[in-house]
Amino acid sequence: MLPAAMLGGIVAKKQRQGSSALTGMLANMGSTIATFMFVWAIIRQYCPPVLSRSFEKYTRRLMGYFYPYIRISFHEFRGDRLRHSEAYAAVEAYLSANCSKDAKRLKAETGKDISSLTLSMDEYERVTDEFKGATVWWVSTSKIVSQSRSSISYYPEPEKRIYTITFHKKHRELITKSYLEHVLSKGKEIRVRNRQRKLYTNTSDHKLSGHRQTGWSHIVFEHPATFESMAMEPEKKREIVEDLLTFSKSKDFYAKIGKAWKRGYLLYGPPGTGKSTMIAAMANLLNYDVYDLELTAVKDNTELRKLLIDTTSKSIIIIEDIDCSLDLTGQRKDKTEKSSDGENEKLSKEIAKKEAKEEGSGSKVTLSGLLNFIDGLWSASGGERLIVFTTNYVEKLDPALIRRGRMDMHIELSYCSFEGFKVLAKNYLDLEMHTMFDVVQRLIGETKITPADVAENLMPKSLLDDAETRLSNLIGALEEAKEKAAKKEKEAKKKDEDVKENDTTEATKKKDEDVKEKGTTMEDAVQTKVDEETEKPL
Ligand SMILES: Nc1ncnc2c1ncn2[C@@H]1O[C@H](COP(=O)(O)OP(=O)(O)OP(=O)(O)O)[C@@H](O)[C@H]1O
């Protein structure tokens, strides 16, 4: 037997030998890596790019034999950064709901309800997920997108975010088929549940939009309008609601008939009849986002197309006051009649547009560009979209712009009817019947008043205003409107009569002059004849 001290010495010696072997091995490995890196750097620097690329390809392939993991990336943008990737958004939603509890660095955003927060994993954070016995690792990264030389700007270069999943190659089938399908469907479900609808608008600041990679900026869409609260004939309302609901459920039907899944609505009528309110009601009914497109801020047709591509599905794209947006009709006349503030606003919009054009900064969007926007090939991408135009002057629009197929449904919003008043009375006064309703019914039948004016009169002006006071206000307004209309009609009649009278006087005057002229000519003729006769040789 060896003494313990000797044994300890041998063990220590062996350990020393072992550690020196390990140190040697590490040193060897280090020098091999360094040599490899050196050779690699030389290859990269001096080899033609084709050679270095194929070297890289084969090295990766070689590594693939030894590296047993597979990676799949989900990029934030699709197709040359033209569109947001729905898969990326679904993965983000899935991870924030299922895996973010394991993450140590989280990103917080307000959810559907402003008071609640949605947490998702922050950049470069890594989380693990289990699926049917397989383990996967998700990591969130970002990559700077280098801009072309021509677009170098003051703003920092845009970033592209990426989610990458890594898993062992033995789980390939399970992950690529079942797990990713599960992630995407769960993610989409979560997104619909947590969806905070947005109201987008396009900005004319091109530098800014370039920085954000999209021409749209948004706020949370919070308009409370619904079809129930809209004042219009119940039958017409029912028809519109049914049309919208049918559209939203007709994905397969549109695919079957070979038509892009989109529908156009033209809302027309005088100012204050509820066109904008109806758009909000549509968005609330279908749970869609709203893209409010300001055509005058769009530089040209290419930019218009880019904006279209950047819209998501389940959205309404609106162009308000299409007749004022651009000189698309080519037959614009000066508006001399101003009947309300709404019209004044539009008039100033037109003037601003004209001025912008004169300054050379006006929009170069053409009618054909807009027609392509509505139903060109690009308009089909994304699907499930409504396009809504509003106008006060439907007769001014080019027929090509509003033909069926582009604007499939034409909806006229007009002055308030008694049915419409009843809806407003229920909303504003909580009344379904009242003795004063009869007077309102008679007056509403005799004069024109917009739902906006009715609504304004039913608004309480003080905390003490009760239903009777507000109904009296409305009756007063209706009587005033009736008087004004009668006065206007009288004036118009008088003007007509004056014109007629003027015409008659002018005609008589002309006739007299003609007769006089004729008379003179005849006299001249007689005189000439007499002269001729007298000059005849005897
Ligand atoms: N049909 C309606 N039902 C309920 N409220 C209405 C209706 N029409 C108008 N209103 C009320 O009047 C206000 C103005 O209506 P809205 O902005 O929708 O009119 P518009 O037709 O878009 O006018 P414009 O042509 O000037 O844009 C709304 O805030 C709403 O309260």
Ligand SMILES: [Mg+2]
């Ligand atoms: Mg409006």
